Structure formats: structure tokens, C-alpha cells
Amino acid sequence: MIKRLSPQEETTDARNGGVELRRVVLDELTVERFDAAAGQAWCVLGGTRSGVDRFVSLLAGSEETFTAEVFKLPDNLAVVSFRGQQELFEQELRRDDSEFLDKIDPGTPARAFLQPGARTDELIRLFRLDHVLDRGYRQLSSGESRKLLLLSAISRGARYLLVENPYDGLDRKACRDFDRTMTELLQEGFGIMLALTSRADIPIWCTHLAVIEGGVMVLQGERGDVEQAIAAAEAAGSWVQLLGAGAGEDTAGEPETLVRLVGGHAGYGGKNIFSGLDLTVQTGQHTLVSGPNGAGKSTLLALITGDHPDCYTNELYLFGIRRGSGESIWQLKKEMGIVSPALHREHYLPGNVLQVIVSGFFDSIGLYNKPTAQQRRQARSWLAEIGLSDREKTPFRRLGYGEQRLILIARALIKLPKLLVLDEPTQGLDDRNRATLLDFLETIAARQISTILYVSHRQDEFRPFFRNHLELG
Numbered sequence: 001m002i003k004r005l006s007p008q009e010e011t012t013d014a015r016n017g018g019v020e021l022r023r024v025v026l027d028e029l030t031v032e033r034f035d036a037a038a039g040q041a042w043c044v045l046g047g048t049r050s051g052v053d054r055f056v057s058l059l060a061g062s063e064e065t066f067t068a069e070v071f072k073l074p075d076n077l078a079v080v081s082f083r084g085q086q087e088l089f090e091q092e093l094r095r096d097d098s099e100f101l102d103k104i105d106p107g108t109p110a111r112a113f114l115q116p117g118a119r120t121d122e123l124i125r126l127f128r129l130d131h132v133l134d135r136g137y138r139q140l141s142s143g144e145s146r147k148l149l150l151l152s153a154i155s156r157g158a159r160y161l162l163v164e165n166p167y168d169g170l171d172r173k174a175c176r177d178f179d180r181t182m183t184e185l186l187q188e189g190f191g192i193m194l195a196l197t198s199r200a201d202i203p204i205w206c207t208h209l210a211v212i213e214g215g216v217m218v219l220q221g222e223r224g225d226v227e228q229a230i231a232a233a234e235a236a237g238s239w240v241q242l243l244g245a246g247a248g249e250d251t252a253g254e255p256e257t258l259v260r261l262v263g264g265h266a267g268y269g270g271k272n273i274f275s276g277l278d279l280t281v282q283t284g285q286h287t288l289v290s291g292p293n294g295a296g297k298s299t300l301l302a303l304i305t306g307d308h309p310d311c312y313t314n315e316l317y318l319f320g321i322r323r324g325s326g327e328s329i330w331q332l333k334k335e336m337g338i339v340s341p342a343l344h345r346e347h348y349l350p351g352n353v354l355q356v357i358v359s360g361f362f363d364s365i366g367l368y369n370k371p372t373a374q375q376r377r378q379a380r381s382w383l384a385e386i387g388l389s390d391r392e393k394t395p396f397r398r399l400g401y402g403e404q405r406l407i408l409i410a411r412a413l414i415k416l417p418k419l420l421v422l423d424e425p426t427q428g429l430d431d432r433n434r435a436t437l438l439d440f441l442e443t444i445a446a447r448q449i450s451t452i453l454y455v456s457h458r459q460d461e462f463r464p465f466f467r468n469h470l471e472l473g
């Protein structure tokens with residue numbers, strides 16, 4: 001029986017200001033025993049549906065109902081998670097006063113999230129955030145807002161940090177800066193814990209490992225011991241047969257110029273982000289876009305997908321049609337499948353998992369058209385392929401972050417679009433799902449079903465099927 005327990009009442013200073021758990025049981029997660037002292041560097045590993053999300057929300061104080069023999073957290077624990085980042089974004093959206101101000105409300109300035117001080121200034125420099133501090137939170141790029149939230153926690157006096165998938169969404173330089181900062185904090189006696197979905201992300205400075213699988217913490221201890229016990233990498237699944245469930249036919253024909261940007265420029269409020277940018281993507285020219293945080297990768301994709309106002313002031317051709325020549329954006333969007341952190345953040349309309357996937361046929365956020373039986377069957381095949389059949393009727397918002405991401409990818413792919421626009425689509429996915437997605441994209445590339453335009457920071461995602469590499473910044 002689940003008994004309600006107030007974590008606040010039960011929480012006292014744990015030994016060494018760390019985390020101490022005994023027989024903790026909540027929905028979809030059981031932790032028999034877990035001890036993480038301050039000064040230790042922990043990584044808690046778990047795949048997409050392992051229960052690691054639950055572990056993060058348990059420590060974040062977001063799980064209201066659980067039983068525990070011992071539940072001790074450090075007083076000054078701060079949790080930096082995708083969910084927290086998303087919730088903050090939504091709060092900022094709700095607070096948007098644009099209607100009343102008669103101009104765009106930039107929202108809370110980034111600076112307001114930080115407690116001033118010499119240490120904060122040092123970290124601002126280290127994380128290269130100086131130039132974005134006067135921008136509103138919603139105007140930050142995804143990497144910038146991750147760095148800001150981490151800095152915010154440190155500047156407000158946190159002594160124990162739990163960070164979820166920190167390497168997702170940070171460029172290589174920012175990853176190195178993050179590692180350097182964590183190493184310094186450890187030496188100062190901070191406790192650090194990373195929740196990771198990818199084994200490849202375990203940093204060199206990690207001293208202790210725990211593994212969550214099937215809703216149970218199955219391993220925990222010193223890094224060397226746990227590594228020995230971890231089984232070989234899981235075999236990647238195959239999404240290949242689904243290619244036959246969509247349009248079915250290989251749609252390769254005469255090569256077409258899908259995207260042509262001539263001397264492209266984009267900016268915000270008069271500030272230029274890039275200019276003089278030329279990009280041509282022809283059928284089959286799968287293109288990888290990389291570059292440091294804030295270089296303008298998402299801005300470029302938003303230009304192409306018609307989500308940035310500068311799309312009308314550029315010499316931009318999509319599928320041979322000049323933007324701003326009276327074309328219908330809905331017609332153009334029919335040819336594109338899009339997954340981006342922005343879509344994910346703003347995708348908060350009610351709807352169950354099946355409805356979200358089917359909405360991909362109509363390019364709508366929310367399902368307003370009645371799908372055909374065939375469309376529903378196809379959506380179910382996708383669900384089966386990504387291993388989420390049992391979630392068909394679950395409200396989309398109730399899924400973990402990685403699961404939500406998989407659903408959005410299935411939503412983009414269901415109509416087998418000519419151009420597949422993916423802005424860091426593997427953020428929040430575990431190794432198996434990451435590899436599965438990339439294998440699947442490779443198959444799409446090989447059969448010329450869609451041409452892929454892909455933003456990523458991760459070296460291990462730079463697969464050979466990419467023919468073009470655009471480095472911004």
C-alpha cells in the first residue's frame with residue numbers, strides 16, 4: 001500500500017550532506033538502498049523507460065506519494081532537469097504580457113535568475129553567457145538556457161547538484177567548460193550527481209555509478225566495480241519495416257533543389273545572428289549543421305520551416321518556390337517533417353499519444369481532423385516500433401521527456417516527408433534509442449525517402465550518410 005509521506009518532514013541532513021535512501025518505493029521505481037556522499041561524483045544511468053526520470057523527480061521533490069524507510073536529502077540540493085527547463089519556459093509563456101505592453105514581451109531577463117557575486121561573474125565568463133544576460137529567458141537558445149539554470153542554482157547557494165543529461169544540448173566547448181566547473185566544485189566539497197541516458201556521456205571525473213533498469217535500481221557503487229558489472233551495449237532495434245507502412249514506395253526521382261538560401265541573414269530585434277550564408281540542399285544531400293551554442297543553428301532551421309519572420313526578407317527557395325511570393329506555408333509544410341526543442345517545449349496542448357502521432361498527417365498541434373482507420377493503424381505501427389504501444393491512450397504530457405521526444409519523431413516521420421528537419425532530435429534519448437533513431441535515419445537516407453537536415457553537437461552522431469556539413473559560428 002502506498003502511504004503518503006511528506007518528504008519535507010522526513011528530510012534531515014544526510015550523512016556528509018549527501019543522499020541516503022532505504023527501501024524507497026514509488027510508482028514505477030524501487031530503490032532498495034542508495035548512499036551518495038558529498039564530494040563523490042555520481043552518474044545514475046538509465047534508459048528511456050527505466051525509471052531514471054522518476055529518480056530525478058523524486059530527488060527534485062516532485063513525487064508526492066511514495067513510501068520510504070529512510071529518505072534523506074541534502075538541504076541545499078538543486079536539480080537541473082529538462083522538465084524543469086520546460087516548466088520554466090511554460091511559466092514564462094503564461095506570463096507573456098505582450099498584449100498589454102503593445103510590444104513583444106521578452107519575459108524575465110536572464111540576469112534575474114542569478115544571485116550577483118564574484119563567483120557568479122567568474123562562472124558567467126566561464127560559461128560565456130555575458131552577452132545573453134539582458135535577454136528574456138524565452139529568447140535564449142536551448143544550450144544557453146541549460147547553462148543559465150545550472151549557474152542560477154550555483155549562484156543561489158546550492159551545494160549538491162543533480163543535473164539531468166548535461167551534455168545534451170551543449171556544444172563541445174561548453175561540455176569541456178562544464179567538466180572543468182564540475183571538477184572545481186567537487187574539490188570545493190560539492191556533491192554532484194548526473195542522471196544520464198547515454199553510457200558514452202559518463203565523464204572522466206565520475207567516481208561512482210548507479211544503474212536503474214525496469215523500475216529498479218539494480219547496481220550502485222564505485223565506478224570500476226559497477227562498470228565491470230554492466231552488460232554489453234544493448235542491441236539496437238530496427239525501425240526499418242515501417243518504411244513499407246507509409247507511402248511504401250521509394251520516392252526517389254529527379255533530384256530537386258529542396259532548399260536554396262542565397263546570402264542568408266537572420267537576427268532578433270535588429271541584432272544580427274548570421275549573414276551572407278549560402279545553403280543548398282538537393283534531394284539526397286543529407287546535411288548536418290553544427291556549431292557552438294548560440295551560433296544560430298535553430299534560427300537557420302526556423303528560417304527554413306517558416307517559423308522566423310526573416311524568412312520573407314531572404315532570398316530563400318523551398319522546393320523551388322521563392323518564399324514571400326504568395327505561396328502557402330501549409331502547402332510547404334506538407335513536404336516537411338519537423339522535430340525541434342521549440343516544438344517540444346510548445347507542444348503542450350491536450351491529447352493522447354496516438355493523437356499526437358496522427359496529428360503529424362495534418363501538421364497540426366493537437367488533433368482537429370478525424371483520422372482514417374488506415375492513419376490510425378499506421379500510428380499504431382509506429383508506436384509498436386518505438387516500444388510504446390501500451391501508452392497509446394496516455395496523455396502526451398504524462399510521458400517522460402525521452403518518450404515524448406520519440407513520439408514527436410514518429411509524428412514527424414509518419415507522412416514520410418521530402419525534407420526531414422531535425423533540431424537535436426536525440427536530446428534526452430538513451431543509447432539504444434539514439435542508435436536506433438540514427439540507424440533508422442540511415443535507412444531513410446539509403447532509400448532516398450526523405451532528405452535529412454540535422455542539427456547536432458554530438459561527434460558520435462556525425463554519421464557517414466551526411467553529404468554536407470555546415471559549421472556555423
Ligand SMILES: Nc1ncnc2c1ncn2[C@@H]1O[C@H](COP(=O)(O)OP(=O)(O)OP(=O)(O)O)[C@@H](O)[C@H]1O
Binds near residue numbers: 132135140144292
Ligand atoms: N527571440 C529571440 N530574441 C532575441 N534573441 C534570441 C531569440 N531567440 C534566439 N536568440 C538568440 O539568438 C542566438 C542564436 O540562437 P539559436 O537558438 O539559433 O542558437 P543555436 O545555435 O541553435 O544554439 P544551441 O546550440 O544552444 O541550441 C542566441 O544567442 C540566442 O540567445
